[in-house]
Every structure is written in structure tokens, then in C-alpha cells.
Amino acid sequence: MAAAAHLHQDVKLHVPKVGSRLPRLENVRANKVLTMLASTLAVTLAIWFVLSALNQIDPISKRLGPYDPLGLLPRWTFFAPHPGIYDYHLIYRECASLEPPLTNPQMFEEVKHLVGPWTQVPDLCPGSSRFMLWNPQRRVTKTISDIVAGMTMLRLAYPTLGDGVQYTTFYWLLLHLIQQTSQRQGQRQFALIQSHGFPPDRESLVFFMSNFHPVGASRLR
């Protein structure tokens, strides 16, 4: 658009309808402006493509990541070299009492009789959609997978992170999700379970377990 405006100022031309092809240009200077644009775009796209190709290599991708906030450099290595083969389930259990605050395992032993069973958050469960052409729920289950991936990266980058994970948005999101299951006051603990396979041959293990947090009366906000 800017090029067309510039063209209109410099030369006396019939300005064509938007979208139609230009007639043969009489002014060489105008032609050079447009050719420069095409050349600039060609160089830009070539650089973009080279960076895209380099971004397929893991170590380079990690270096380029901070400089690509818009995510313009694609990663095409889907399900490779290590395919995603796990389902992740968010479960929680609840202690009916707000006192004492369950900040260590000894306290848990005292109120064990008040702690309910582990319960799965149903809306986040990966499920087999019957519809090939309509599966928006996949983005919800993908969110949980992305949280797991994010927490894994944090563990690798900061091996001594420990309870510091409670100050990440990944942790806050999971805590927020279990808070939505009920307005009852109490203390809740959540866990992420990693599973592979279909019942009855499904294999599961605990990927992460949180501390107990007061919910209901005192919320995150």
C-alpha cells in the first residue's frame, strides 16, 4: 500500500483498481521502487527460511527461542525423535479441616482420617472424541501436556528448584483448576499422573505431587 502511494506521488499514472494488475510502467524509477520491494522481501523470506531450517536442530532452537517471541520460527519435528505417548491426569484429594495447616508429612498422619480419596478432575481427562472433524477439547488436554513439559524443563534447568515450583504459573494453574471443582473449604493436594495405554493394561506413575493448600475460604486472588 505504501509503495502504491509513493508511486502515485512520483509519477502521473492511472492508479488501477486495488487488486488488479499494473499496466506497463512508463517511469523506470517507479519500476525500480517496486523491484526493490520484491528484492527486499525475497531476502527477508530467505533469511526467515534459513532460520526456520536451523530451528529444527534442538541446541540451535534453544538459543533462538528467546529472540522469537511471536513464534515465527516453526518447529516441524512432530512426534519425533521421541513421540508423545503419555496421557496426563490431574487428581486431587481433600482434607476437610483447615487446621492444622498440612505443611509437613507428620501433620498429615494426625489428620489422615479427615483426608478423602484421590479424585480425578473430569473435564481435563484425555478422552477419545468420536468426531474426526470436531475435537476442540484436545486443546484442553494439550494444555495439561504443555504444563507437564514446562515443569519438566524447569526441573532440568533448575535441579534444586524444590518448593520454588509453587511460584510458577504452571503450579498456579493446576491449583486454580482443582479449586474450581468445589467451593468447600478445606485443604487440597493435587498430583499429576502420567499413564500409558488403555485399561486394563494401563501403566501409571506419579509425575508430580503438590503440597496441601487451603481452598474455598482463601483463594489464589
Added chain:
Amino acid sequence: MTTVESIWHWGRGNFGETGIWPWYILREDHNPLASAVLTPALDGAGLLALLLARLAAAILVPVCYGAGLNAGLPLLILIVSQFLLAWRTRLGNEGGDQMTNIMLIMAFLPQALPNEPAIANLAALFVGAQILLSYIASGGAKLFGPKWQRGEALADIMNQFQYGNYWLMRQLRAYPFVCRLICFSVILFQLSFPLFFLLPAPYAYIYIAGGVAFHFGIAYFMRLYLFVLTFLGTYPCLIFAREAFRSYVGL
């Protein structure tokens, strides 16, 4: 399609304070000033307005093309809203969204500069190149995966709720040779994709048929239908890139 999905999620409250993508938590990962400035468009009624504008723009694009009008403005709305939504949500995005971003930008450029036919050609060539890169990178990465090397990867991928299919998993476990054959065929198809540019027609179009089957298979068994729309939607650019390449090298 992604806009319709987003509106569906908005209706279910997934973007709200009790949903899976609550802005009051997600904004903590972003620059405070940017979050403050963009909050009106990324939360509540403002977000719905953004999604509806996006839907209107998505409908307008083919209408403009059909009527011979410039589709630059609706495409720009789609591009800006796409990046805003990805920035806001950050989680739950998938690989097909990357190709959507590229397609939108490449569709916008010729509309923004309609008086330069070379722009459209360059945009189409870029898309064709990205498709080629996607297949080679994907196939190359599989070569380094132990499960792919053993021909077990597909059975394992099918053995999950999220992207799997119980029936196909049972068949692949019952017939491991078939599983190995499919795994190696996928790798061979992807790594040999450059042959699409070198082989004469009609042999080259085996790759188009293979790509259609590949993406429809992913859509059916893994319920990842976005790849059908985004990747197969780029095949005209791929065919254009092939013709341009063959013309350039004299094939």
C-alpha cells in the same frame, strides 16, 4: 476452524476466571505493561469481541477473493488476532497453528502490495519451501528416535487416550511387521519428498496422494484435523513451487 473452536471454548468459560486459561494467572508470565494495555482485548467481553471480529474476518477473506476485492484488512485482523491469542494463551497450541501463521502472513503480503505480482510468487514459493522443510525435518527427526528406528513408535502413539486409537493399536500390536512397515514408510515418504520436485508428472503426484492419505490418516486416528486444513491447504503453493523450480532448472 480455530476461531470457531475458540468461541466454543469461550462459551464454556475456558477463558474465564474459572476456566483452564484464566487471564489473571496467565498474565503473570507476561510484561506487566503489555498485559495492562492488552487486557481489554484478552479478557471477558473484549475477548469475545476479538473472537467475533476474527470470525467475521475469516468469512470475509473468501468473500473478498471471490468478489475480486482486496482482502488485506480481514487478513490483517486474522494475523493480529492469531498472535494475540497465541500470546495470551501460550498453552494448548499445536503444530498446525504454525502453518496457519505462515499461511496468513503469506496471503496478506500480495494483498498489501497488489501492484507487484512478484510478491505473490515469492509468498507461494516460501510456503512451498516451508512444506518441504516440514516433511524433511519431521522425517529426519524420526531417524534419530529409537522407537521409530525399531518401528514401534506408531503402536505406542496409538496406545494413549489423547492422540491414540485403541483399534489401530491392537492391530499394530498384533501385526508388528505392519507397524514397522508403516513407520518406515512414513520416514521414507517424508525424507524423499524432495523427489516431488525432480520427478516428472504424473509420478510426482504420488507424493500429493501420499500427503493427502497421511494427513487424513492423522485426522481420523489421532483427531488432529487441523493438519488437513493447514497442510493440504498449502499444496497449491507446493505445486506452484515445483513448477517454478522445474522451470528454473530447465526440467
